[in-house]
Amino acid sequence: MSKKMIIAGGGTGGHIFPAIAIAHALQEKDPSIRILFVGAKGKMEMEKVPQAGYKIEGLDIAGFNRSSLIKNISLPVKLIKSFIQVKKIFKSFRPDAVIGVGGYSTFPVLRYAQSKGIPTFIHESNSFAGKANILLGKKATTIFTATDGMEKFFPAAKIIITGNPVRQAIASMNISRKAGLDFFSLPENKLTVLVIGGSLGAKSINEAILAHYKELLGAGLQLIWQTGKTLAKEAAEIAVEHRDIWAAPFITEMQYAYAAADIIMARAGAMTVAEITVAKKPVVFVPYPFAAEDHQTMNALQLVNKGAAWLVKDSDAKESAVAKIIELAKDAATRNYMAEVLGTLSITNADERIAGEILKRI
């Protein structure tokens, strides 16, 4: 009998893309497996998961809004509604196992599975575990983590350190720099700076580029700029004026961006960090300072402490992030050193390992 699995989570790319990577790896190991994603209505997964070829159901769930408490009034109702939806989904799909990748839908789906004695698996991509995952970890079958030292959040015997599952299009790194640059219609003779604001974009990074892009161009650099939604219009206007700038709110084919890049400026979301180690491109991180427990700074420091990256604080971004990029562009020795260290940290088989460990246990 073919096995059936639910993958639950989403909200941002940092949860969706590793989930898709795990789904592909499961399917590769056992093509008869049936996979259903469960996400949150209106969130990015409702678009990205079907694009990757999988079915998804959306729950009416919402996250806890830290900035506006009043917006949480409808939360209990939504939670109850989503538990009813989850019950229905389980009744018709009858999963043999459930995988939680973090984000809105993870909690109700895994909680329900655990109450029914269905094996649950968690993937925690950050070096600081989220509250929902900590709670779910107690009854989970196995918890896959990106880094060591996670025993402070989860039962030690359940942890397997796999690293973060970078999707194969990026992990295989089989695109040349020229093919990457061609994709963005940029020439080969200039160093290329790739700016990644994370799946939702980064306001402070965009403001830094807007204020100083002329210095970047003046230093002979060209730019691939992923803006997210904020300031996307301004960026698009500048890109029309300047042939050396390519800008868009979202880059679907990130493998071309990594191939084209010589230097990266980025937020330090867990998957972005994992992908940069695979791409082995020198990087200046500007971590998002309001992520839970400042985990982006922790993600970035793991590379910075090894000499594989530089860090600019969000509050200094406008002032000095572009200057740091120009400094790095002039310093080939540091760039080479960073690339070398990044190579020693890269993990390209986490998807396969996670899939293998799950299949062993169900």
Ligand SMILES: CC(=O)N[C@H]1[C@@H](OP(=O)(O)OP(=O)(O)OC[C@H]2O[C@@H](n3ccc(=O)[nH]c3=O)[C@H](O)[C@@H]2O)O[C@H](CO)[C@@H](O)[C@@H]1O
């Ligand atoms: C603000 C915030 O709380 N962000 C969190 C969120 O970030 P976010 O969703 O930005 O997460 P990550 O940096 O981990 O991953 C982004 C993913 O989106 C992809 N991508 C991004 C831009 C683009 O144009 N195209 C594209 O495909 C990247 O290749 C990557 O696979 O989830 C991460 C993983 O839990 C956390 O570490 C981050 O702290």
